[in-house]
Amino acid sequence: MSRILVTGAAGFIGFHLSQKLLVKGESVLGVDNLNNYYDVSLKQARLAQLFNHKDFQFFQLDIAHQADVAELFARWKPELVVHLAAQAGVRYSLTHPHAYVDSNLVGFVNILEGCRHTKVKHLVFASSSSVYGANTKIPFSVGDRVDHPVSLYAATKKANELMAYTYSHLYGLPTTGLRFFTVYGSWGRPDMAYFLFTQSILSGKPIKVFNYGKMRRDFTYIDDIVEAVIRVIDRKPNTNVGANSPPYKLYNLGNNQPVNLIDFIEILENHLGVKAQKELLPLQPGDVPETYADIDDLVKDTGFKPSTPLDVGLEHFVKWYKSYYTI
Secondary structure, three states, X not given: OOEEEEEOOOOHHHHHHHHHHHHOOOXXXXXXXXXXXXXXXXXXXXXXXXXXXXXXEEEEOOOOOHHHHHHHHHHHOOOEEEEOOOOOOOOHHHHOHXXXXXXXXXXXXXXXXXXXXXXXXXXXXXXXXXXXXXXXXXXXXXXXXXXXXXXXXXXXXXXXXXXXXXXXXXXXXXXXXXXXXXXEOXXXXXXXXXXXXXXXXXXXXXXXXXXXXXXXXXXXXXXXXXXXXXXXXXXOOOOOOOOOOOOEEEEEEOOOOOEEHHHHHHHHHHHHOOOOOEEEOOOOOOOOOEOOEOOHHHHHHHOOOOOOOHHHHHHHHHHHHHHXXXX
């Protein structure tokens, strides 16, 4: 049994990952600040599921508070850390920039320092497909330059990758960054498009379709994401400290099959049994027209390839949504 710290444990991915780790027999310490970026009751409902496991502990704290994070690491001494806590959302970063600086930059340094001082064996952290920004080469590869972020959120995620690399180089801290591509599924985030679409369609309201529907996304089902993360946790990068080979690695975590937004909406309509009223709008600031993950490194190193069809994933989501909201 390993002692694993999961930050953002009340969040979408953090909840599913914690649940899977606990089923595997690991000891999980969950951390979350339970902020009100979206419905706190959903976060609490996720936590209620985790509290059913005897090897789950939870601390409510803000990772931007240096002393609290240092005390947590010193007291609990995790062997492994999966850092998923962050201020999410591209559009929110246009209006609330300081939330991203506090959580995604200050908070990330605090996590890195905690890992360094307690000699954590492996830090796995969440990056994002947003780092590819204005890149036009498709599919996106981890070897591509990512120098043109189109949102502050994306810039903070790129900064996280650079900061982690520095700690790997200077202190030999094994770190792995995961660039998530449009994760969806049950217990998901209410600010995500598929969740908002479902809410609006079922209540008879029009849905906002940006870039006039000319968007493609590499939608990745939550179960595939969790399986990939668990395999990465078990695969520590090389530990030869040096300028040319720090123990640092990046992976894309995507379905490797981008889908047209209009097709996505049609599949969702079929599972809901209701046609959507569409309000076609221009591309939003900070948004990109297409995401598409090159996952060759992930497949080569872990032997795993995300494969859940969109039709299956959305069917599971709709069943959960109707059950959770008693529809």
